[in-house]
Structures are given as C-alpha cells and as structure tokens.
Amino acid sequence: MFPLSIERIPDVDEALRPAIRDFIAREMPPIDAARRSRSWMGFDADFSRKLGQAGFLGLTLPRRYGGGERGYFARFVVVEELLSAGAPISAHWIADRQSGPQIARFGTETQRQRYLPALCRGEAFFCIGMSEPDSGSDLASVRTRAIPDGDGYRLTGRKIWTTNAHHAHYMVALVRTSGGPDDRQAGLSQVIIDLTLPGITVRPLLDLAGDEHFNEVTFDDVRLGPDSLLGQEGQGWAQVNAELALERSGPERLLSSIVLLDALIAWQRSLAQPDPVAVAEIGAMHARLIVLRSMSIGLTAMVERGENPLIPSAVLKDIGTHGEQALAEIVTRLVGADPTRSAPPDVLGALAYISQMSPTFSLRGGTREILRGMIARGLGLR
Ligand SMILES: Cc1cc2nc3c(=O)[nH]c(=O)nc-3n(C[C@H](O)[C@H](O)[C@H](O)COP(=O)(O)OP(=O)(O)OC[C@H]3O[C@@H](n4cnc5c(N)ncnc54)[C@H](O)[C@@H]3O)c2cc1C
Known part of the structure; x- marks a missing residue:
C-alpha cells in the first residue's frame, strides 16, 4: 500500500532551494512568530504576486499556460522553504496546490487559458x-445543486x-448536477464559480484564534455560464478524489507547527544550560519529522509518476497531524514546568496560536x- 522504495528529491529541484531562500530573505514582510505560525492561513496578496513574478508559482503547470513545467518535486522544495519560514502564503495556496493542477488536468482549453496564467x-x-x-x-451527500439551464446551470x-x-476570485465546488443525496457519488460534478456573480453571499466565520479565514458561502439561484463545468458531468467524485491526494500528500501536513519547533530550539540554544527534557523532546520530534518527510517525498514521487496515492496520503496526514498537535502539548508542558525560566515572546506567541488551532x-x-x-x-479490513 505504501511506497517502500526510498526516494530523494532530484538534484535539479533541490537546486531551487537557495533561490527561494534568497527570495524569502528579501521579500518576506517582518512578522512575529505568532503571525509566522499562521503561514498557510496567513493572507498577503502582494507576497503571492511577488512569488508569481519570481516564477515560484505554478511550478507543476505547463509553460504554455505560464507555469514552470518543473513538476511536483520543485514545488515540494518551494513549499518546504515557505512553510519553514512561516511565510504568509494562503492567498495563492489552494490555487497553486490543487485548483491549478485540477484545471490543467480536467479543464477545457478555454478554461486553462483563462485561469492558469493568472494563477x-x-x-x-x-x-x-x-x-x-x-x-x-x-x-457524497452534498446537496448544493446545479440544474442544467440552457447552455449553463442554475446553482x-x-x-x-x-x-x-x-478573498478568493473563484471557487472549485463539488455539486449535484443530477439525482438526489441517496444517489451518493453518482450525479456529482465539479464547477468553477466566479465569486462575483449575482446571488452569491460570502459570510466570514471567526475561528478560535479570532481570525476570519473560513466562510459560509450561499448560492441563491446563481446563473453559471456554459464554461463553468470542470471535467465531465457526473465525474465529480473521481475528480475530487484526485484533488484530495494532492491536498493530503504535501509537506504542509507535517509543518503546521514548525515555527513553534524552531522557536523552542532557539530558546534552548540561548540558555547557558538547556533543559534536558526539552532537548530530548526536540530530538524525538526531529527524528519523527525526518521519517515523515521521507514519506512525503515518496508520495511526491508517486504523484510525479501520475499515480493517485489517496490511501498512503491518508496515512501521512494522520501521522503528520498527530505530530503537529503533540508539539503544542509538549511545549505547553515545558513552558509550565519551570516558570522561573520564562519563555521568550516568540515561543509564547507561536504556542498560543498553535494551541488554539491544533x-x-x-x-x-x-x-x-x-x-x-x-x-x-x-488494507482490505472494511
Ligand atoms: C481549518 C479548517 C479549514 C477548512 N477548509 C475547508 C475548505 O476550504 N473547503 C471545504 O470544503 N471544507 C473545509 N473544511 C471543512 C472540513 O473538511 C470538514 O470540517 C471535515 O471534512 C469534517 O466535516 P464536518 O465538519 O461536517 O464534521 P462531521 O462530518 O460532522 O464529523 C464530526 C465528527 O464525527 C466524525 N465522523 C463523521 N463520520 C464518521 C464516520 N463515518 N466514522 C467515524 N467518525 C466519523 C468525524 O471524524 C468528526 O470527528 C475546513 C475545516 C477546517 C477545520
């Protein structure tokens, strides 16, 4: 079920690392550790535009649509560096990771030309x-319905x-184009929705950290044009599963707490006598990350070969997020264990955010x- 061969990042892609590090050093706005902890939840449209201008977006997409035509390992290197730095990347994140590749794979020529260069x-x-x-x-029980209407749909x-x-210009949505919820996967399709269309209401929801990052979106008889269907009508389920493997296999499923880990390491290095318990925990976390990173590289190799690692990426996401969550608990214990050694603001700021979001x-x-x-x-157990 899982790729057993040990894969490595090809040298040609590894060679991108100094360039993206230089870019980050030059262009990343100065933000504290609490904001850096947000990273793929942190919105900065200017930063994303600069990344695009520098050629770091669309690395998996064909050159004729403005992409880098480099593949998933090049993106892996760029993503790893951006997340490790805590760069604010949410503006382009979903487009670069999954909507772009979905449109390149399933979209019509008109859709590719309309969306990919801008993305x-x-x-x-x-x-x-x-x-x-x-x-x-x-x-599979989604109820949002796109009813065929003339040459388009009503949503x-x-x-x-x-x-x-x-903040987004477009949504790629899974909707029902025929049948009812009892028909399950049959009758589902993907559509691309221009979020400026009449009849759409976007209502931001506050998360526990006080940020507005996710939303409720209501469609009230929205007229979708003929070119809104992505892929084939009725194939939405298979398409979404291809997309979910992209969503779950990358290094972001390991690195949500990395800013906190770095702050912890910097704190312990600054002490004349590092806390031995902290040192042991850092070692254990490091060992876990090295193994998980290897798994993520293995999955990237599968995606690169055109395979769909849906189940192995579920393994990676499960173990990866477990480690991300455990770190917040470990640092909470370390900070609380010896109040006489007060932790620096970077540790406390990152810890406060990660604890709320983990x-x-x-x-x-x-x-x-x-x-x-x-x-x-x-595993054949169900
Ligand atoms: C930070 C954040 C960002 C998100 N962003 C997006 C986004 O951009 N787009 C989007 O579409 N969605 C997004 N989601 C939604 C996310 O995908 C859903 O919250 C998730 O799939 C769970 O669905 P639910 O919230 O309806 O919970 P439910 O499905 O109601 O589940 C509630 C609980 O029951 C458990 N459960 C449910 N069914 C079973 C079962 N068969 N067996 C065992 N346990 C079960 C679940 O594991 C969970 O613990 C986001 C969620 C979060 C937290």
Whole structure:
C-alpha cells in the first residue's frame, strides 16, 4: 500500500532551494512568530504576486499556460522553504496546490487559458467548495445543486468552512448536477464559480484564534455560464478524489507547527544550560519529522509518476497531524514546568496560536476518523 522504495528529491529541484531562500530573505514582510505560525492561513496578496513574478508559482503547470513545467518535486522544495519560514502564503495556496493542477488536468482549453496564467502570476485566488452544513465527512451527500439551464446551470445551495472564500476570485465546488443525496457519488460534478456573480453571499466565520479565514458561502439561484463545468458531468467524485491526494500528500501536513519547533530550539540554544527534557523532546520530534518527510517525498514521487496515492496520503496526514498537535502539548508542558525560566515572546506567541488551532489540523482536509477508515479499507479490513 505504501511506497517502500526510498526516494530523494532530484538534484535539479533541490537546486531551487537557495533561490527561494534568497527570495524569502528579501521579500518576506517582518512578522512575529505568532503571525509566522499562521503561514498557510496567513493572507498577503502582494507576497503571492511577488512569488508569481519570481516564477515560484505554478511550478507543476505547463509553460504554455505560464507555469514552470518543473513538476511536483520543485514545488515540494518551494513549499518546504515557505512553510519553514512561516511565510504568509494562503492567498495563492489552494490555487497553486490543487485548483491549478485540477484545471490543467480536467479543464477545457478555454478554461486553462483563462485561469492558469493568472494563477501562475499570483493574481487569481481560488477556494475549495466541498463541505456543506450537513455534508462534511459524508461528502457524497452534498446537496448544493446545479440544474442544467440552457447552455449553463442554475446553482442553489450552501457551502461551509470555505477557507479564503472572502478573498478568493473563484471557487472549485463539488455539486449535484443530477439525482438526489441517496444517489451518493453518482450525479456529482465539479464547477468553477466566479465569486462575483449575482446571488452569491460570502459570510466570514471567526475561528478560535479570532481570525476570519473560513466562510459560509450561499448560492441563491446563481446563473453559471456554459464554461463553468470542470471535467465531465457526473465525474465529480473521481475528480475530487484526485484533488484530495494532492491536498493530503504535501509537506504542509507535517509543518503546521514548525515555527513553534524552531522557536523552542532557539530558546534552548540561548540558555547557558538547556533543559534536558526539552532537548530530548526536540530530538524525538526531529527524528519523527525526518521519517515523515521521507514519506512525503515518496508520495511526491508517486504523484510525479501520475499515480493517485489517496490511501498512503491518508496515512501521512494522520501521522503528520498527530505530530503537529503533540508539539503544542509538549511545549505547553515545558513552558509550565519551570516558570522561573520564562519563555521568550516568540515561543509564547507561536504556542498560543498553535494551541488554539491544533485541533483543526486533524479536521481540515478530512478528519482523522475518516482517514483511518480509508486506511482500513486499503488494507482490505472494511
Ligand atoms: C481549518 C479548517 C479549514 C477548512 N477548509 C475547508 C475548505 O476550504 N473547503 C471545504 O470544503 N471544507 C473545509 N473544511 C471543512 C472540513 O473538511 C470538514 O470540517 C471535515 O471534512 C469534517 O466535516 P464536518 O465538519 O461536517 O464534521 P462531521 O462530518 O460532522 O464529523 C464530526 C465528527 O464525527 C466524525 N465522523 C463523521 N463520520 C464518521 C464516520 N463515518 N466514522 C467515524 N467518525 C466519523 C468525524 O471524524 C468528526 O470527528 C475546513 C475545516 C477546517 C477545520
């Protein structure tokens, strides 16, 4: 089920690392550790545009659409560096990771030409419309309906938890184009929705950290044009599964707490006598990350070969998010264990944010229980 061969990042892609590090050193706005901890939840449209201008977006997309035509390992290197630095990358994140590759793979020529160049320039931002108020884990029960109407569709329904819908230009949504919720996967399609269309209401929702990053999006008889269908009508389920493997296999499933880990290491290095318990925990966390990174590289090799690592990426996301969450608990214990050695603001700021958000790490992109069900199915146990 899992790739057993040890893969490595090809030298040609590894060679990108100094360039993206230089870019970050030059262009990243000075932000404190609490803001750096947000990273793929942190919105900065200017930063994304500069990344696009420098050629760091759309690395997996064909050159004729403005992409880098470099493949998934080049993106892996860039993503790893951006996340490690805590760069604010949410503006382009979803477009670069999944909407772009989905449109390149399933879109019409007109759709590719319309969306991909703008997305590669960091000027077209996307969001993902899968979850609904009554359809989260049970995604096949989505009720948002696109009824064929003339040469297009009329769209009615509601999406929820839609990251960045309030900043995004477009949504790629999973909707029902025929049948009812009991038909499950049959009758589902993907559509590209221009979020400026009449009849769309985007209502930001506050998360526990006080940020507005996800939304409720309501569609009230929205008229979609003929070129809104992405891929084939009725093939939405298969298409979404291809997209979810991209969503779950990357290094972001390991690095949500990396700014906190770095702050912890810097704190311990600054002490004349580092706390031996902290040193042991840092060592254990480091060992875990090295193994998980190897798994993520293995999955990237599968994506690069055109395979769909849906189940192994569920394994990676489950173990990866477990480590991200454990770090917040470990640092809380370390900070609390010896109040006479007060932790620096970087540690406390990152810890406050990660502690509040870490429960979401194993919800977003599919919950832990759902992933474990998939793994059991992959092992022939269900
Ligand atoms: C930070 C964040 C960002 C998000 N961004 C987006 C986004 O951009 N776009 C989008 O579409 N969605 C997004 N989501 C939504 C996310 O995908 C859903 O929250 C998730 O899939 C769970 O769905 P739900 O919230 O409806 O919970 P439910 O499906 O109601 O689940 C509730 C609990 O029951 C458990 N459960 C449900 N079914 C089973 C089962 N069969 N077996 C065992 N346990 C089960 C779940 O594991 C969970 O613990 C985001 C969520 C978060 C937290």
